[in-house]
Amino acid sequence: MEAINEVHLSEPGLVVVDVAAADDETAFAFHTALAARWATTSVERTTREAGQPGVRLRCYLDLRQPIAPGHSDG
Numbered sequence: 174m175e176a177i178n179e180v181h182l183s184e185p186g187l188v189v190v191d192v193a194a195a196d197d198e199t200a201f202a203f204h205t206a207l208a209a210r211w212a213t214t215s216v217e218r219t220t221r222e223a224g225q226p227g228v229r230l231r232c233y234l235d236l237r238q239p240i241a242p243g244h245s246d247g
Contacts, residue, residue, distance in 0.1 A: 187234070187235055188234040189233055194228055201219075201230075211236055213233065
């Protein structure tokens with residue numbers, strides 16, 4: 174994965190999330206769960222590192238955005 178740039182974390186509430194998952198379906202499901210709560214960047218693909226198990230995915234979140242309307246914490 175490429176390095177995290179200062180602009181990615183330039184203000185409080187901005188988060189870089191690196192996901193390691195067994196497969197694409199799991200990684201995208203996790204991203205979908207994050208996107209249901211916060212503003213996130215879109216993701217179109219995962220990456221695989223030669224010789225390493227599973228897949229990786231990176232997205233960026235803005236925690237300053239309100240929780241999606243109609244969402245409950247349980």
